[in-house]
Each structure stands twice: as C-alpha cells, then as structure tokens.
Amino acid sequence: MRTSGQAREFEALKFRRAPVVWTVSVLIVAALPVLAAAFMLAATSDGSSQIGLKAAAMLTSSGWAGYLAMVGMLLSVGALMGIGFVVCWCFGREFTDKTQACLFALPVSRRRLAYAKFTVIILWALLLCLASVAVALLAGAVIGLGVPSPEDLVLAVKAWCGGAMAALLACPLAVVASVARGYLPGVGALVLLVVTTQVVTAFGSGAWFPYAAPGLWMGMGGAAAAEAVGPLQLFLCVPVSVIGIGITGQWWKNMQISSG
Amino acid sequence: MKTSTAIRAERVSKALGGFPVLDEVSLDVGASEIHALVGLNGAGKTTLMRILLGMLKPDLGSAHLAGASVAGAEAQVWSRVGQMLETPFAYPELTALENVYCSARLHGMSKAVARCASERALSDLGLDQYAARRTGTLSLGNRQRVGLAAALVHGPDVIVLDEPTNALDPRGVIVLRRLLQEACRDRGAAILVSSHHLDEVARMADRISVLHRGRIIGTLRPGTVDLERRFFDLVLQSDMREQEHR
Numbered sequence: 001m002r003t004s005g006q007a008r009e010f011e012a013l014k015f016r017r018a019p020v021v022w023t024v025s026v027l028i029v030a031a032l033p034v035l036a037a038a039f040m041l042a043a044t045s046d047g048s049s050q051i052g053l054k055a056a057a058m059l060t061s062s063g064w065a066g067y068l069a070m071v072g073m074l075l076s077v078g079a080l081m082g083i084g085f086v087v088c089w090c091f092g093r094e095f096t097d098k099t100q101a102c103l104f105a106l107p108v109s110r111r112r113l114a115y116a117k118f119t120v121i122i123l124w125a126l127l128l129c130l131a132s133v134a135v136a137l138l139a140g141a142v143i144g145l146g147v148p149s150p151e152d153l154v155l156a157v158k159a160w161c162g163g164a165m166a167a168l169l170a171c172p173l174a175v176v177a178s179v180a181r182g183y184l185p186g187v188g189a190l191v192l193l194v195v196t197t198q199v200v201t202a203f204g205s206g207a208w209f210p211y212a213a214p215g216l217w218m219g220m221g222g223a224a225a226a227e228a229v230g231p232l233q234l235f236l237c238v239p240v241s242v243i244g245i246g247i248t249g250q251w252w253k254n255m256q257i258s259s260g
Numbered sequence: 261m262k263t264s265t266a267i268r269a270e271r272v273s274k275a276l277g278g279f280p281v282l283d284e285v286s287l288d289v290g291a292s293e294i295h296a297l298v299g300l301n302g303a304g305k306t307t308l309m310r311i312l313l314g315m316l317k318p319d320l321g322s323a324h325l326a327g328a329s330v331a332g333a334e335a336q337v338w339s340r341v342g343q344m345l346e347t348p349f350a351y352p353e354l355t356a357l358e359n360v361y362c363s364a365r366l367h368g369m370s371k372a373v374a375r376c377a378s379e380r381a382l383s384d385l386g387l388d389q390y391a392a393r394r395t396g397t398l399s400l401g402n403r404q405r406v407g408l409a410a411a412l413v414h415g416p417d418v419i420v421l422d423e424p425t426n427a428l429d430p431r432g433v434i435v436l437r438r439l440l441q442e443a444c445r446d447r448g449a450a451i452l453v454s455s456h457h458l459d460e461v462a463r464m465a466d467r468i469s470v471l472h473r474g475r476i477i478g479t480l481r482p483g484t485v486d487l488e489r490r491f492f493d494l495v496l497q498s499d500m501r502e503q504e505h506r
Contacts, residue, residue, distance in 0.1 A: 003335065003366075003368070006365045006366055006368070007366075009362075009365060010362045010365065010366055013354065013358060013362065014351055014353060014354065017351075017353040017354055017358075018353050019353070097347070097351075097352070098346065098347040099347055099349070099351060101310075101315060101345045101346055101347060102347065102348075102349040102363075102410075104313055104314055104315045104343075105313040105314060105315075105338055105341045105343045105420075106338055106366050106367065107335035107336070107338045107339040107366070107367060107368050108335075108366050109335075256315060256316050256317060257310055257315040257316060258276050258310075258316055259276075
C-alpha cells in the first residue's frame with residue numbers, strides 16, 4: 001500500500017490551514033523586505049541620526065549590492081527564527097494538542113508522516129524565501145535603487161541561498177519538539193541556538209559552526225569574514241539537516257504514548 | 261455469534277513509572293461482537309487499549325489485531341482498524357469534513373471514495389450542518405462526533421473506542437449505539453469499547469469485562485438488572501481479597 005501521497009496531502013492541508021504558518025509567511029515575505037528597505041532609506045537619506053548610523057553600519061556597499069546583502073543578512077536570521085518556529089509548532093503541536101494518538105493504528109507509518117511534515121515545510125520555506133527576495137527587489141525599486149543589473153540578481157540569488165540554508169538548519173529543531181513533546185521546548189532550543197551562534201561567532205569560530213556560516217557569508221561579520229566562509233562550511237547545513245530529519249523520523253517510528 | 265477472534269490481548273502486563281498498571285490481562289473480542297470494558301478511573305482500560313493499538317509496548321504478553329501481532333502489523337491490518345482514544349481526530353484548524361476526509365485518506369481510501377464516505381459519516385452522526393465549520397469552533401460534543409466519524413468513516417471491522425460517549429448528548433449516545441450495532445451486524449465488526457456508564461454498555465455490549473487495578477476481575481451479563489450493584493460487588497470482593505493477601 002503506497003501511503004506517502006496521503007501523508008503529504010494530510011500534512012499539507014493542516015499546514016495550509018494553520019494561522020501560525022500564515023503569520024510567519026507574512027512576516028518573512030512582507031515585513032522582512034520592508035524592514036530592509038527602511039534600513040536602506042535610513043542609511044542613505046540621513047546618515048547623522050542614530051538609526052541612520054546603525055543602518056549605515058550594516059551596509060557593506062552602496063546601491064543594490066549593499067541593499068541585497070542586507071536582505072540576505074536579515075533573511076538568514078529571520079528565516080531561521082520564523083521557519084524554526086514553524087518546525088517546532090508543526091511537530092510539537094501533535095503533543096500540545098494531544099492529537100498524537102490519532103497518528104497511530106494507521107496504514108501510514110508515523111515515520112512517513114514525519115517525513116511528510118518535513119517535505120511540506122521545506123517546500124514552503126524555499127518558496128517563502130523566493131517570494132521574500134522578489135518582494136525585496138520590488139521594494140528596492142520603490143525606494144529608488146533603479147533596475148537591478150545581472151550582477152545584482154546574482155546577489156539576490158545569494159540572499160535566497162542564505163534563507164534556504166536557514167530553512168535546512170531549522171529542521172533539527174523537530175528533534176527537540178518531538179522528544180520534549182511540545183513546541184515550546186523547541187522554541188526554547190531555537191533561542192538557545194541563536195545565542196550560541198552569537199557566542200561562537202564572537203569567539204571567531206563562526207565559519208565552521210553551521211548555524212553561523214550563512215549569516216557570515218552574507219556579510220554579518222564584515223567583508224573579510226564573508227570571504228573566509230568556504231563552500232564546505234556552507235555545505236555543512238545539509239548533513240546537519242539530514243541528521244536532524246533522520247533522528248526525528250526514527251523517533252516518530254518508535255514513539256510511544258504512556259500518558260495522556 | 262462469535263466466529264473468530266479479531267482483537268486479542270494475551271497475558272499483558274505493563275508497569276508505568278514503576279507502578280504496575282496491567283497484570284496479566286487476557287481479553288478477546290470476536291467478529292460481530294461488542295465487548296465492553298468497564299472499570300473505575302485508573303483501572304488500566306486506556307493502557308490496555310493503547311497496547312492493543314500499538315501506542316505502547318507491553319512489558320510481558322502480546323496483543324493481536326485481525327490475526328496479526330500488533331508489533332509487526334502491516335498497513336493492510338491497520339486499514340481495517342478504527343479507533344478513538346482520548347483526543348478525537350479533530351484538528352481545530354480543519355473543517356469537520358476535512359478532518360473526516362483526512363482520516364479516510366489516511367486509511368487508504370481513494371480521493372473520490374473518501375469524499376463520499378466522509379459526507380456519509382458526518383450525516384450518520386448528525387453533523388451535516390457543521391461539515392464546513394472549523395472543528396475548533398464546534399462544541400465538545402460535536403468535536404467528539406467528528407472524531408467518531410473519523411474513526412468509522414472507512415468502515416473498519418476492528419474498532420477500539422475509549423469512552424466514546426463521554427461528551428455526547430443522549431441523542432448522540434443513541435446514534436453511536438446504532439452505528440456500532442450496524443457495524444457488528446452488517447460487516448461483522450469486532451468492537452472493544454470502554455465506558456464508565458454501566459447502563460449504556462448494558463444496552464450495547466454482548467459481553468462486559470470488569471477491569472480493576474490492572475486485572476480482569478470478572479464479567480457482567482448485559483441485559484440483567486442491578487448491573488451497578490454487581491459491578492461494585494466485584495470491585496469490593498477484589499479489594500477485600502487483595503487486603504487479605506497483604
């Protein structure tokens with residue numbers, strides 16, 4: 001009996017109907033590019049104000065290049081936070097809402113249901129980042145940056161890659177949400193992860209820390225730190241994600257319910 | 261009436277957190293039979309049902325559904341099972357129809373068949389007017405009905421329901437009783453149902469087993485008078501025997 005299609009259909013429907021997913025989608029697709037555009041305006045129009053000075057410090061260069069680098073920085077952090085929250089909710093809600101018993105005694109295995117959740121989340125996240133970059137390009141044009149050149153579009157693709165890597169890195173949070181049986185522990189782990197990333201980066205080891213590498217590559221640590229991040233360090237997000245997905249799938253396969 | 265055993269627990273023991281919850285419980289339900297499990301709170305009814313549905317592994321003993329061991333049951337076996345334990349299959353963000361449809365699809369029905377079966381299942385439980393409503397906006401009783409529709413939508417012949425009438429109004433109880441009796445009669449379903457309400461199971465069940473402190477301590481004959489007094493007699497005798505052994 002082939003059951004993957006049913007599992008994906010079920011998870012996609014729950015996902016589409018979830019208010020938390022729509023909230024995060026609006027934040028990443030609309031609020032994030034608007035924030036980047038506002039920073040860009042603040043940095044270029046009034047360099048003497050407090051916010052202008054801070055925004056200017058975030059710019060690695062002028063014009064589209066600086067703007068899209070800022071979009072990439074915001075997306076690499078914002079996507080990890082937003083998508084990470086959705087990952088935690090998606091897995092943890094089955095325990096918080098006590099619907100986990102509904103996932104037993106079915107022809108569809110629980111491991112398959114877990115993989116269906118990941119499939120839906122990753123596809124949504126990749127499209128979300130794409131939409132966010134598209135809106136950012138539009139916002140850039142609106143604030144007067146003109147028409148982006150082919151080189152600028154390459155930077156836009158780089159920003160999307162930052163978001164995509166963040167999406168992959170959010171997947172292991174499902175382990176915490178599953179093992180701890182709730183989304184709040186997962187959100188706690190997400191906060192801890194962000195703090196750890198800051199600490200590791202401050203100690204200068206960020207490039208080899210998968211959660212810090214995308215942000216550094218986008219220019220969060222300056223141009224020199226960005227150049228120090230190589231393809232291997234960026235690629236580490238893939239095994240981290242695969243391991244997280246694998247552990248979650250195995251845990252869901254062996255899951256038991258011993259209390260209400 | 262009993263032709264073959266569709267649900268079977270064999271000398272099942274389980275301890276949780278160091279406390280014995282089930283002690284060598286054996287129980288069977290044949291085809292075309294409704295077997296009710298009654299007991300006080302904490303007797304072990306839900307734990308036994310969890311073990312029968314593969315939600316929990318027994319420390320000792322084994323559980324079987326439709327002739328297959330629960331531990332190694334294939335998808336074909338699970339497609340014949342309908343269950344509702346504790347929380348009903350009623351995701352608040354989905355409509356009543358979507359919940360039942362999802363259950364039908366997860367049990368292996370094609371899209372077209374699942375759509376028709378879901379509408380019929382909701383209609384059977386008197387939920388037609390709520391089909392398009394988000395389940396989160398429904399009353400507790402109607403959410404319970406949605407869960408029952410989801411458990412029965414695929415026409416299972418092995419049914420396990422834990423206190424299915426808890427939130428139902430008297431009309432809902434009658435509807436459920438009729439549906440279970442039809443499932444028994446029309447497709448030979450084996451049904452294990454737990455309840456606190458003795459008069460309700462007396463009207464529905466072919467057999468009643470009493471579970472107390474993790475052990476089956478006796479049976480009650482449905483259709484007889486004074487069921488409540490006989491239930492408490494069994495419980496009292498069991499407690500007195502246990503005190504004598506100490």
